[in-house]
Amino acid sequence: MLAFGASMFFTDYSMAPGELGRALEERGFESVWAPEHSHIPVSRKTKFPGGGDLPKRYYDAMDPFVTLTAAAVATKTLKVGTGVCLVAQRDPIQTAKLVASIDQVSGGRFLFGIGNGWNQDEMENHGTVYETRHKLARERVEAMKEIWTKSKAEYHGEMVNFDPMMAWPKPVQKPHPPVIVGGAFPYSARRAIRYGDGWIPQASRGSYSEIADMIPRFREMAHEAGRDPKSIEITVWFPKQEADLMKRYEDLGVSRVVFNLESDKADKNLPVMDKWAELMRQVNG
Numbered sequence: 001m002l003a004f005g006a007s008m009f010f011t012d013y014s015m016a017p018g019e020l021g022r023a024l025e026e027r028g029f030e031s032v033w034a035p036e037h038s039h040i041p042v043s044r045k046t047k048f049p050g051g052g053d054l055p056k057r058y059y060d061a062m063d064p065f066v067t068l069t070a071a072a073v074a075t076k077t078l079k080v081g082t083g084v085c086l087v088a089q090r091d092p093i094q095t096a097k098l099v100a101s102i103d104q105v106s107g108g109r110f111l112f113g114i115g116n117g118w119n120q121d122e123m124e125n126h127g128t129v130y131e132t133r134h135k136l137a138r139e140r141v142e143a144m145k146e147i148w149t150k151s152k153a154e155y156h157g158e159m160v161n162f163d164p165m166m167a168w169p170k171p172v173q174k175p176h177p178p179v180i181v182g183g184a185f186p187y188s189a190r191r192a193i194r195y196g197d198g199w200i201p202q203a204s205r206g207s208y209s210e211i212a213d214m215i216p217r218f219r220e221m222a223h224e225a226g227r228d229p230k231s232i233e234i235t236v237w238f239p240k241q242e243a244d245l246m247k248r249y250e251d252l253g254v255s256r257v258v259f260n261l262e263s264d265k266a267d268k269n270l271p272v273m274d275k276w277a278e279l280m281r282q283v284n285g
Helices: 018-026 056-060 064-073 092-105 119-124 130-149 187-196 215-224 245-252 267-285
Strands: 002-006 031-034 079-082 110-115 152-155 161-165 179-183 197-200 233-237 256-261
Touching: 002 018, 002 267, 018 064, 018 079, 031 064, 031 256, 056 079, 064 079, 064 092, 079 119, 092 130, 119 130, 130 152, 130 179, 130 187, 179 187, 179 233, 187 197, 187 215, 245 267, 256 267
Parallel strands: 002 031, 002 256, 031 079, 079 110, 110 179, 179 197, 197 233, 233 256
Antiparallel strands: 152 161
């Protein structure tokens, strides 16, 4: 069965996270996702990947760990996920505690979607060097895994380094919440295979028109790297809303699809969710 999720930039003018979470759960959705931007610098060294001007919601986004905690508290079964958390801009020790804490508060319903980011100015304000962000993100993820799984954790990398330390709580999910790596094919696919439990590709990007065409190659890449392809869960981001395509994803072993909601109030978003719920019934029965 294909799981369905929804993503929203939570803002002070959108639906509240608890309200959206309840609406999604009532309609049978599996998950809600929140993106992250700590801020948006006025300068711009890198173009917006979506083309054109950067939408206002990017400037206005609330912290995902706060909004997702509110959604988790308001629901019983709905999974809550970062889509995506910019780990190259976050301290790994503090972020490990945040992830473990929200996993505890939600009763093991947290999905740790991560990305390495595109906004060079934003990263540099955090002291992150754009050219080495991928290595930094990998080491931070590896360090967090040590913190989540060891009573006395230590990590010694080129960019992240700490001696034995103790940090609680530990996550409910064992060994830890799934680390789901987002980004473009083939680069994020390689990162997901190296240190992820899942992969979040966009349904279409400049280099391909439909990610379904790329999934067999992704499975081959995983096998070539010594990973069991079935151990890496695939979440397709913002696909076309077509039942036949959803069934194709299911046949390819995709675990979930996530659709995008605008940062609007309930009167505009509830009919959209009803439409998606009907699509979900067509696909899953």
